[in-house]
Every structure is written in C-alpha cells, then in structure tokens.
Amino acid sequence: MSNHADNKKIQFRNAFREFAERFFGSEFGKLSSTQQTEGLTRYYIQEIHNKLNTPISDDDFESSYVDKSGDLGADFIYRDDGTVLILQTKFMSPGKQVDHSEILRFQNVLDRLADKEFVKNTKNKQLKEAASDIDFENDKFVLKFIACAQIIGQAEQQTKKDAKLPPFADLAERVEFNFLSEEQLNAELRDALSLASGIPDTCELIATGKRGQDRSGILELQEAPQHSILMVCEANQLVNLYDVHKSKLFTLNIRNYLGNTATNKSIIATLKQEAANFYYYNNGIACLAESMEVLGNRVKVNGIQIINGAQTVRSLHKASKDPSSRESVKQAKVLVRITEAKNQYGAEGKFRDKMVRFNNTQNVIKISDFRSNDPIHSDLRDKFQSYRHSGKEVVYLNKRTELDTFRNKVVIPLEEFAKVIYAFLREPISFSSKSSFLFDESENGGYPVIFGDGKQVWSAMADQDFRLRSAIWWIAEQFGGKLKEEKKNTSDAIEKAALERKWILLFVARLILERSYGTEGYQHDLTRLYKGEWSFGEGVDGKWMEELYKQTKQTVLFKYKEAVNKPGFIHRNWMRSENTVAELTAFINTAPFFTEIRRQVAK
Numbered sequence: 001m002s003n004h005a006d007n008k009k010i011q012f013r014n015a016f017r018e019f020a021e022r023f024f025g026s027e028f029g030k031l032s033s034t035q036q037t038e039g040l041t042r043y044y045i046q047e048i049h050n051k052l053n054t055p056i057s058d059d060d061f062e063s064s065y066v067d068k069s070g071d072l073g074a075d076f077i078y079r080d081d082g083t084v085l086i087l088q089t090k091f092m093s094p095g096k097q098v099d100h101s102e103i104l105r106f107q108n109v110l111d112r113l114a115d116k117e118f119v120k121n122t123k124n125k126q127l128k129e130a131a132s133d134i135d136f137e138n139d140k141f142v143l144k145f146i147a148c149a150q151i152i153g154q155a156e157q158q159t160k161k162d163a164k165l166p167p168f169a170d171l172a173e174r175v176e177f178n179f180l181s182e183e184q185l186n187a188e189l190r191d192a193l194s195l196a197s198g199i200p201d202t203c204e205l206i207a208t209g210k211r212g213q214d215r216s217g218i219l220e221l222q223e224a225p226q227h228s229i230l231m232v233c234e235a236n237q238l239v240n241l242y243d244v245h246k247s248k249l250f251t252l253n254i255r256n257y258l259g260n261t262a263t264n265k266s267i268i269a270t271l272k273q274e275a276a277n278f279y280y281y282n283n284g285i286a287c288l289a290e291s292m293e294v295l296g297n298r299v300k301v302n303g304i305q306i307i308n309g310a311q312t313v314r315s316l317h318k319a320s321k322d323p324s325s326r327e328s329v330k331q332a333k334v335l336v337r338i339t340e341a342k343n344q345y346g347a348e349g350k351f352r353d354k355m356v357r358f359n360n361t362q363n364v365i366k367i368s369d370f371r372s373n374d375p376i377h378s379d380l381r382d383k384f385q386s387y388r389h390s391g392k393e394v395v396y397l398n399k400r401t402e403l404d405t406f407r408n409k410v411v412i413p414l415e416e417f418a419k420v421i422y423a424f425l426r427e428p429i430s431f432s433s434k435s436s437f438l439f440d441e442s443e444n445g446g447y448p449v450i451f452g453d454g455k456q457v458w459s460a461m462a463d464q465d466f467r468l469r470s471a472i473w474w475i476a477e478q479f480g481g482k483l484k485e486e487k488k489n490t491s492d493a494i495e496k497a498a499l500e501r502k503w504i505l506l507f508v509a510r511l512i513l514e515r516s517y518g519t520e521g522y523q524h525d526l527t528r529l530y531k532g533e534w535s536f537g538e539g540v541d542g543k544w545m546e547e548l549y550k551q552t553k554q555t556v557l558f559k560y561k562e563a564v565n566k567p568g569f570i571h572r573n574w575m576r577s578e579n580t581v582a583e584l585t586a587f588i589n590t591a592p593f594f595t596e597i598r599r600q601v602a603k
Contacts, residue, residue, distance in 0.1 A: 010193065012185040013094070013148055019043045033091075037067055040089040041076050044146055044185075051192040052247060054080060054435060055415055059480070059501045066130055070122035072112045073105050077130035081436050083140045086110075092149035100154035103179065106145045107163035110136075110175070114166035129572040133433065136168045144178045151181040176264065194246040200304055203241060207231040207297045208333055217297045227340040229292070229299060232279065235332035238313050239320045241304075249306045249313065267315040268325060275328035284335030285309025288355060292340055301338060307355060371439045372398045372414060375459040376451045383466050384412060389474075389532050412473060419503065420476040421450045421469050424510050428503030432576040467530035468523055472506070474532025479505055479549060482536065497571055498560035499553070504575070504584075509552045511588040516597045525599040544599045551597055559584055 017028045020039035024031055031039070045056050056064070056078055067075040076087040088106050090098065112118045119131045151159065159179040165171050180188065207217030209232075219230040242249060270281050290303030306313060312334065319325040339355065371377070377398040384396040389410045397406070398414045418438040419431060426449055431437045438446040441457055450469075452458050461469075480502045487496050499505075513522035525544075534541040536549070563574050574580050588594070 010186070010190055012182060012189045015047070015189060016040060016043045016091075016148065019047070034067070036091045037075060037089055038065065040091050040146065040148060041065065041067070041087055044087065044089065045076075048185075048188050048192045049085075055413065056080075056085075057416055057419070059503070063126070063500055064130060066124060066127040068124050068126070070124035071127050072118060072122060072124075073109045074113070074127070077113075077127070077134075079130075079133050079139070079433055081434055082135070082138065083142060084134055086141065086143045087146060088144075089146045090149060092147070095150070097150045097152055098147050098155045098181075100158040103145065103151070103155050103158040106143070107158070107161070107177065109143065110141065110171075111164045111166050114168070125571070129570070132570065133572055136166060136171070139174065141171075141175045142178070143176070144180060146180050146185065148182050148185065150183075151179055173265075191246040194248050200245045200248050202300065202302050203245070203304055204298055204300050205231065205233055205237055205241075205336065207299075208234055209297065216294070218294055218299060220294050227292070229294060229338050231299065231336050231338075232333050233336050235278070235316050235329050235334050236320070238285070238334060238336075239317050239329060242313055242317045249304065250310050264311055264315050267312060268319050271316070271319050271328040271332055272325050275331035278332035279335060282312060282334060283309070284337065285312055286355075287336065287338045288341050289338050290340070292338060299338065304338070371441075371447065374451075374457065376457060376461060377414065379458075379460040380466070383461065384470070387531050417469075417473060418446070418450050420473055420506065422446045423503040424472045424476070424506040425449055426507075427581045428501075428507050429576055429578055429581055432503075464527060467527040470530040471526045471528075471532075474529060474534075475509070475545065476502060476506055477532070478534075478536065478545065479509070479552075482549060494561060494564060495557060498557050500571075500575065504556055504580075505549075505552050507581070508555050508584055508588065509548055511585060512548060512551055512555070512597055515588055515594060522598075528599075540600055544597070548597050551595060555584070555588065559587060 016039070020031060020036065020043070021028050023039055023042065024035055042061065045061060050056060060078060061076075064078040065076055073088060074086050075089050076085070078085045086109060088109070090102065092098070113131050113134065114136050119128055122128060159177075163175070163177060165175065209217040217231060221228045221230075267282070270278055274281070285306055286308040287301075288305045288307055289301045292299055292301045316329055316332070316334075320329045341355070377396070381396040381398065384394040387394065393409045394412065395406045395409050396412045396414070396417070415435065415438070419428075419435075422428075422431060422438060426446070431446060438450065441447040443455065448454055448457050451461070458465075483499050483502055483505070487499055490496060513526070514520065516522065517525075529541055529545075534545060536542055536546045559580075560574070563569055563580075
C-alpha cells in the first residue's frame with residue numbers, strides 16, 4: 001500500500017481496492033465475488049491485524065482460510081496460544097447496507113462449529129481441520145464481522161444482542177464479538193498506520209482537583225533513581241489522548257487490545273454501574289516518557305508510552321463513543337504513573353525494558369515484543385544491513401510497527417525468522433498453534449536455540465552462527481516461493497495438502513543434509529550461501545539447492561501419501577504431530593534408496 005502522508009484521509013475501501021488489484025493482477029471490477037472476499041480477508045490480516053497483534057504468516061493464512069462451500073459462516077479460523085480468531089468478511093458497493101440476518105448468522109457461528117454433526121457433514125475439509133483444533137473448554141475467541149459496507153438500522157440493533165453460544169462453562173466470558181462497518185474499518189486502518197509514524201511528541205495531562213490551590217495534585221519522586229510522578233486524571237483526558245495518537249501510545253513492546261475479553265467487558269460494566277468508584281476498582285495505567293516537566297497541577301510529557309493499561313484506555317475510548325456510557329466516562333478518574341527513561345541503551349535502556357516486562361506480567365502479551373529490544377536483535381539488524389540481497393538493502397525487522405518505513409527493501413520479520421530457524425535447526429511442531437514457544441527463554445523454550453547455543457541467548461552472534469542462520473533464511477524464502485508456485489500449478493489435492501507449509505520441508509532438508517555430510521558437517525558449505533545469491537539450477541549452489549529441494553519434496557510427499565492411506569488419518573494432526581517428526585527422521589536415516597546431496601566443487 002502506498003505511504004500516505006495524512007492518515008486521516010485514508011479510506012479503507014480505496015486502499016483495499018489497490019491491494020486487491022495488485023494481489024490478483026486484475027482490475028477490481030473484473031474480480032469475482034470469491035476473489036473480493038479472499039482479498040478483503042487478506043488485506044485486513046496484513047494491513048490491520050498484523051500491525052496491531054501477533055502477525056499471521058502467509059503460510060498460516062493459507063491453512064486458515066476456509067471460505068468455501070460448507071464454511072458454516074466463517075471465512076477464516078486461526079488458533080494460536082489458546083486464542084481463536086474467526087473472521088467473516090463482506091464487500092458491498094458504496095452505500096449498501098448489511099442485512100440483519102447476516103449479523104445473526106455470524107453471532108451463531110460458534111454454536112455451529114461446536115456441533116459435531118454440523119462439522120462432520122460439511123464437505124469443507126479445511127473447516128473440519130480448523131474446527132477439530134478448537135478447545136471450546138478453554139480457548140478464548142475473538143470474532144470479527146468485517147463489512148466494507150454500512151451496518152445500520154436492524155443490523156446495528158442486532159449487533160447489540162447476545163449471541164447464541166454453545167453450552168460450555170464461562171464461554172461468554174471468553175468470547176468477544178466485533179462488528180466493523182466501513183466507517184470503523186477506516187478508523188482501524190488509520191490506527192494501524194499510525195504505529196509506523198513513531199511515538200507521540202508532546203502531550204499534557206492535568207491532575208484532578210480544585211484549580212489554584214497551593215498544593216499540587218502531582219506526587220513527584222525527584223530523588224528516586226528514575227524521575228517518576230503519580231497523578232489522578234479524568235478519564236476523558238485519556239480518551240482525548242487516544243483520539244489524537246491512537247496506537248502510537250502503545251508502540252513500545254505492548255500487545256494491543258486483543259485478548260482478555262472478560263477484562264474489557266468488566267471495565268465497561270464498572271463504568272456504567274459505578275463510574276464514581278472506577279478509580280478504586282481499576283489499577284490505573286503505567287507510562288514511560290522520554291522526558292517530562294511538572295508545572296503545578298500539569299505535567300508536560302514528551303514521548304509518552306503506555307506500557308500497562310492499554311485495555312483500560314481503549315475500553316474508556318470505546319465507552320466514550322457509546323451513548324449509554326458516555327456520561328459515565330466523564331465522571332470516571334484514573335490513576336496514572338509516568339516514569340522518565342530517556343535512553344534506549346545502557347543501564348537506562350535495561351531499566352526501561354524491565355519496566356515493560358514487569359508491568360505486564362498479568363496481561364496476555366505478545367511475547368516476541370518483550371524480546372524485540374534484546375541486544376541480539378540489534379546485532380542481527382547490523383549484520384543483515386552489512387550486505388545487500390538482489391541489489392536491495394536487507395532489514396531485520398524486530399519491531400512490528402515499522403513495516404511501511406521499508407519500501408523497496410528486503411524485510412526479514414523477527415517472528416518469521418524465528419519460525420524458519422527453529423523449524424530447520426530443530427523441528428516444526430513445537431511452535432504450531434503456540435508461537436510464544438519461540439520466545440520462551442527457558443531451557444525448554446525455542447529462544448535459546450534460535451538466538452543462542454541452545455542453553456543461553458547470545459548478546460551478539462558470532463559470524464559463523466549468523467551466516468548459518470542467514471543461509472537458512474534464504475533457503476526458506478526460495479523453498480517457500482517454489483512451493484507456492486508448484487501448489488498453484490498442480491491439480492493433485494493430496495500434493496497440495498502435503499506441501500501446505502514450508503516448515504516440514506525445512507526440517508526434512510536439514511535431515512537430508514545431515515545424512516549426506518554426517519551430523520553437522522553440512523554447515524560449513526551452507527554458510528557459503530548466507531547472502532542468498534543463488535537461483536534454482538544455476539551454478540554450483542543453485543544445482544545443489546535444486547537437488548535438495550527435489551529430494552526434500554519427494555520425501556515429504558512419500559510419507560504423507562503413506563499416512564493418508566492409514567485409518568483415522570487427520571491432515572492437521574499429521575502436520576502437528578511429534579510422531580510425524582519421529583517417522584520422517586527414522587525414514588531419512590534408514591532409507592536404502594537415499595541419494596547423497598552434497599555441494600560439488602566447481603570445476
């Protein structure tokens with residue numbers, strides 16, 4: 001999407017049309033309704049969801065997109081770390097209105113997905129796979145009806161009614177419905193894009209209390225190691241702050257508004273019922289600032305970041321737009337703590353990062369955000385920037401808010417990089433449906449494997465270790481592109497299913513290299529490819545990788561087809577089972593018809 005100077009003028013409909021035309025390579029008016037639905041779902045995930053929440057990769061999108069006959073009223077079902085995201089998207093001509101029956105049908109989607117007979121009788125295989133992965137007893141659910149249209153009249157009234165839910169304990173507390181009309185999609189898109197413009201410059205907050213008193217309403221800790229203040233603000237001040245700065249307030253290592261639905265509902269319920277007591281019932285918000293100055297009952301803040309309390313601020317904002325709770329917001333007061341941390345690096349930088357972590361231990365946080373400021377990522381960013389790929393600068397993107405800044409550059413996102421490296425060096429099962437595993441720094445987590453020696457995380461990566469990981473990344477990129485092309489051109493449903501994701505292929509590629517070289521002897525040759533300057537079938541390296549890809553693909557296809565013929569086979573289970581890893585390992589280590597894959601010395 002083009003880089004717009006003024007986010008306030010961005011229209012979701014126009015931006016989506018541009019995206020769809022690029023993606024499908026056709027004029028928008030020539031796209032089918034099926035393509036429009038897929039394009040709208042892709043655009044929302046890529047340009048809004050991925051900027052505000054844990055990113056969903058292209059591979060995960062392909063396996064989670066279920067919009068076919070028998071989809072039971074859901075276009076997209078994605079489960080990660082115990083939260084199920086369900087999307088239903090609808091594109092209509094300008095001025096058109098959503099019918100209330102479509103809202104009602106979406107409100108009942110969980111009831112249908114939980115009905116085993118409904119799921120059993122559908123011919124939609126991807127929906128069956130996605131539904132079988134849901135844990136209705138424990139999972140949280142975020143359901144979004146995304147309409148590039150108006151939601152007014154009966155349809156709007158229906159959105160305010162209770163949904164029909166299957167009879168699982170406390171499910172109502174674990175479910176959040178969002179109905180996004182075109183107007184709200186405009187706001188969400190501008191919100192997501194605001195993240196790219198960095199943290200706010202200057203703002204001002206005023207402590208509650210009578211004006212003109214000699215005693216200040218601000219408690220200032222000037223003698224403390226870090227300059228910090230405590231104050232009580234009217235809730236409307238925070239609403240206005242969010243109106244101006246949107247998600248820029250939460251740029252620093254904070255997961256946005258998706259997750260603890262029970263807390264969000266509780267905040268709004270407290271506002272409506274006991275606005276005067278909101279201060280006593282709510283923990284308030286914690287902020288960091290680059291600098292601040294106390295002026296009587298006011299504090300002038302530069303670079304404010306809310307590190308705890310995003311749910312409070314966004315719930316207040318949401319309530320302020322609802323006529324039934326608008327007056328309650330005006331009565332509410334909130335405790336605010338602001339601490340100054342000027343530097344990103346050194347002792348003050350470490351203090352800042354610890355504040356972010358410790359202030360969020362009770363919240364559902366995108367764990368990779370906590371790691372994004374670790375020294376290893378600054379080191380990786382410098383190392384990737386030291387060379388070019390296909391004539392373009394390489395950017396290791398450890399911050400999910402920066403993507404639009406890097407047009408015409410090769411971007412390596414932190415989370416995708418982590419998946420690639422762990423799938424190759426270890427296996428692709430541990431992080432399936434649990435991306436937080438990749439950033440778990442315990443001895444049983446993936447973080448020390450990806451960014452360390454398996455036991456400890458490095459603060460900087462030795463050149464040999466970096467070159468190995470860089471080579472693995474470019475192999476994944478090439479394998480992924482080849483997979484996408486071959487899946488598009490084959491009509492074999494089994495082959496398409498077997499090659500659903502690149503993660504298993506990366507794992508198998510490593511096993512084949514280990515057998516060819518003997519344990520880890522392949523790494524010396526592989527590090528030669530760290531700049532990714534090869535193409536399939538061209539030169540020594542291109543021919544080596546082409547043979548590796550062919551044998552990897554043949555191995556996965558052979559074992560998958562073998563599994564399909566066994567009773568009780570479930571595709572999703574095979575893709576995520578430790579037994580699959582064990583069977584593939586045993587097969588490659590013992591196959592009598594194995595062909596050695598080694599890099600040949602150029603003649």
